[in-house]
Amino acid sequence: MRRMHADRERIVEDLSVLVSVPSVTGSERRIQEVVAGLLDEMTLDVDWIETDPASLAQDPAFPGIEVPRDDLIVVAGRYDTGRPGPRRMLLGHVDVVPPGDASTWTTPAFEPTVVDGRLYGRGACDMKGGVVAMLEAVRLAFERDQDLTGTVLVVAVPSEEDGGAGTLSAIRAGYVADMAVIPEPTNLDVVVAHAGAITFTLRVPGRAAHASTRREGVSALDKLFVLVEALREDERIRNETETNPLMTALGLPYPTIIGQVEGGNWASTVMDSVEADGRYGVRLGQNCDGAGAELLEAITRAWNTDEWLSRFPVGVETWGGRFDSAVLPVDHPLPRSITSCHEAVTGVGAEMVGVPYGADMRLLINQGNTPTVMYGPGDVRVAHAADEFVPIDQVATCAEVLARWLTS
Numbered sequence: 001m002r003r004m005h006a007d008r009e010r011i012v013e014d015l016s017v018l019v020s021v022p023s024v025t026g027s028e029r030r031i032q033e034v035v036a037g038l039l040d041e042m043t044l045d046v047d048w049i050e051t052d053p054a055s056l057a058q059d060p061a062f063p064g065i066e067v068p069r070d071d072l073i074v075v076a077g078r079y080d081t082g083r084p085g086p087r088r089m090l091l092g093h094v095d096v097v098p099p100g101d102a103s104t105w106t107t108p109a110f111e112p113t114v115v116d117g118r119l120y121g122r123g124a125c126d127m128k129g130g131v132v133a134m135l136e137a138v139r140l141a142f143e144r145d146q147d148l149t150g151t152v153l154v155v156a157v158p159s160e161e162d163g164g165a166g167t168l169s170a171i172r173a174g175y176v177a178d179m180a181v182i183p184e185p186t187n188l189d190v191v192v193a194h195a196g197a198i199t200f201t202l203r204v205p206g207r208a209a210h211a212s213t214r215r216e217g218v219s220a221l222d223k224l225f226v227l228v229e230a231l232r233e234d235e236r237i238r239n240e241t242e243t244n245p246l247m248t249a250l251g252l253p254y255p256t257i258i259g260q261v262e263g264g265n266w267a268s269t270v271m272d273s274v275e276a277d278g279r280y281g282v283r284l285g286q287n288c289d290g291a292g293a294e295l296l297e298a299i300t301r302a303w304n305t306d307e308w309l310s311r312f313p314v315g316v317e318t319w320g321g322r323f324d325s326a327v328l329p330v331d332h333p334l335p336r337s338i339t340s341c342h343e344a345v346t347g348v349g350a351e352m353v354g355v356p357y358g359a360d361m362r363l364l365i366n367q368g369n370t371p372t373v374m375y376g377p378g379d380v381r382v383a384h385a386a387d388e389f390v391p392i393d394q395v396a397t398c399a400e401v402l403a404r405w406l407t408s
Contacts, residue, residue, distance in 0.1 A: 003345060004140040004403050006396035011132055012114060014038065015395065018094070018128040019112040019121035025095040026067035028158035028166075035094060035156045036075045038135055042142070044077030044154065051169040059168065061367050066162035066199070066320040074170045077154040079138070085149025088406055089177035089370065090138070091167065092131040092184075093160030093360065096123035097384050104386035118389040126383035129390035130183030130376035130398070131156060137402035147407035153177060160360050163321030167360040168367060176368040179334045181405070182361055183376030183398055185383055185390070186353070188342065190335050191374035193246045193354035194361060195253050196282030196323035198291050201275060202227060202299065203315030204263075206308075208272035217270030218308050220263055224274050227314065230302035231256050231278075238283060238294070246327075246354030247284055253356045254281030281356070288322040323358025326365045326372075334371045341404040342375075346397060355380070375401070 023031035032048075039046045051072040056062060099109035099122045107113045109122040119129070134154055141148055155175050157166030184191070204224045209217025235256040247253040256278065263274030282291040299316050303309035328335060330352050342350035357380070364372040377394035 004143060004400055006136050006140060006399040008392055008396055011136055011392060011395050011399070012119060014135060015119050015124065015128060015132045016112040018131065019119070019124050020110055022110045023094050023096055023123065024098050025159060025161045026069045028095050029071060029073055031094045032073045032075045032156060032158065035131070039075065039077035039154060042077065042135070042138060044079050047076040047078065049074040049076065049169065049173045053165065056165055056169055056172070059172070061168060063163040063165060063168060063363065064320050064322045065159060065165055069159070072165055072169050073158060074166055074173065074175070075156045076170065076175055079152045081148045081150060083149045086178040087151045087153065089153040089155060089175065089180040090134040090402065091155040091157065091170070091180055091182050091360065091364070092127055092134055093157050093166065094128070094131060095158050095161050096126065097161055100386060106387050114392070117393060118391050120387055120389040122388055124390045125185045125378035125388050126380070127184050127376065127378070129378050129395045130185065133183050133377055133395050133398035133402060136396070136399035137406060140399060140403035141406040144407045152406055157360065164323070164360045164363050167363045171363060171368040176364070176370045178370070180364050180370045180372040181338065181402060182359065182372060182374045183402070184359055184374045185378030185380045186374050186376050187379050188375065188377065188394060188397060189351045189353045190338050190342070191355050191361070192330055192335050192352050193244070193284055193327040194325060194359050194374070195247065195284060195356045196286070196288065196291070196325040196358040196362065198280050198282060198288050198295070198318050198322055199277065199320040200280055200295060201277050201317045201319065204274045204276065205312040205314070206270065206272045206274070209270040211268035211270065214270050220271040220274040223306065223309055224261070224276055226306050226309070227299060227302050228258060230298055234294070234298035238281070242283065244284055244354070250354060250356050253354065254283055255356065256280050282323060282325050282358070284325045284327055284354070287324045288318070292318045324362045324366060326362030328365065328371055328373060332371060335373050337408065338373060338375050338401070338405060341401045341408060345400045345404060350375070
């Protein structure tokens with residue numbers, strides 16, 4: 001099959017338009033209007049789906065949210081070829097995390113800038129570069145319309161960064177397929193397995209006392225250190241007992257962190273309470289409930305061996321986004337077809353890998369019964385960071401590979 005060549009100027013133009021829209025999670029309406037316009041220009045049948053977040057929250061599979069929102073808008077494009085064939089779907093999220101401290105950016109986060117073949121801006125890597133690759137792939141596939149069969153779906157979802165409610169909404173609206181690709185930033189590796197994560201809060205009790213007589217008090221901060229050590233040991237055991245080579249290759253597939261700590265009310269008073277928020281990994285083959293049970297077990301063991309905490313137990317709560325794990329067998333036809341298309345376009349093979357973070361892939365597999373892989377441009381190590389970027393050549397390559405997959 002003759003190679004299809006992506007239009008790099010068009011890629012830069014589309015990506016610049018998307019990055020310039022500050023679509024921070026919870027505020028995606030404007031960018032969905034832009035995506036809907038692009039899909040309409042491509043003559044796809046466009047579906048604008050508005051789901052009530054409160055209603056979706058009643059769904060047993062609701063993955064949680066961490067940002068208050070008034071709407072949940074999915075935009076989907078459909079092309080029915082009229083010829084028998086599979087139902088293929090490309091799905092990507094349009095929400096981004098906040099840019100953070102503006103002084104840490106070389107150029108403003110929502111003013112896209114191209115330097116040395118890279119487009120910089122918040123969301124360029126995670127994952128507007130992938131969304132543009134989806135759009136360009138369909139345009140290229142249309143140039144070989146005679147090779148298209150079945151149905152092609154292009155779906156843009158909100159609310160991935162805080163749980164995946166957008167993708168669950170798309171699934172409930174009927175957007176499932178025989179196979180799907182999510183072009184998250186994978187450096188053009190094919191992700192067939194990913195871990196998950198839950199968010200937790202520890203409420204640690206202490207006893208206040210004047211600083212000059214601190215031995216009369218019990219520092220909640222000191223007791224938090226007891227729990228942190230217990231979580232470190234739990235993290236070690238959970239990671240050392242993993243046997244799947246896709247995950248062991250990561251070194252630390254299931255990290256645990258404390259990311260935020262608040263406590264105390266006076267500099268010269270022993271802390272009588274501390275709240276700590278953190279992230280706990282969900283192991284491959286495990287769901288969030290199973291991970292939550294392991295977290296509680298680790299904390300309970302720690303407080304049962306501490307004289308103070310055994311009398312005044314820790315409060316443990318899980319909340320926010322719930323990212324189950326997911327896996328697709330490496331010998332499944334979908335990852336094999338993507339690796340084959342990648343080799344045909346680039347001349348080199350693509351590696352099948354696992355990753356240590358949660359993604360919408362698990363919702364399509366677990367709730368939508370849709371075999372799914374992630375394959376996209378960019379390096380996740382620059383996602384969420386200042387001066388986030390995506391290499392334009394990778395966006396183009398991704399588009400060409402996905403176009404070949406759609407027409408194969």
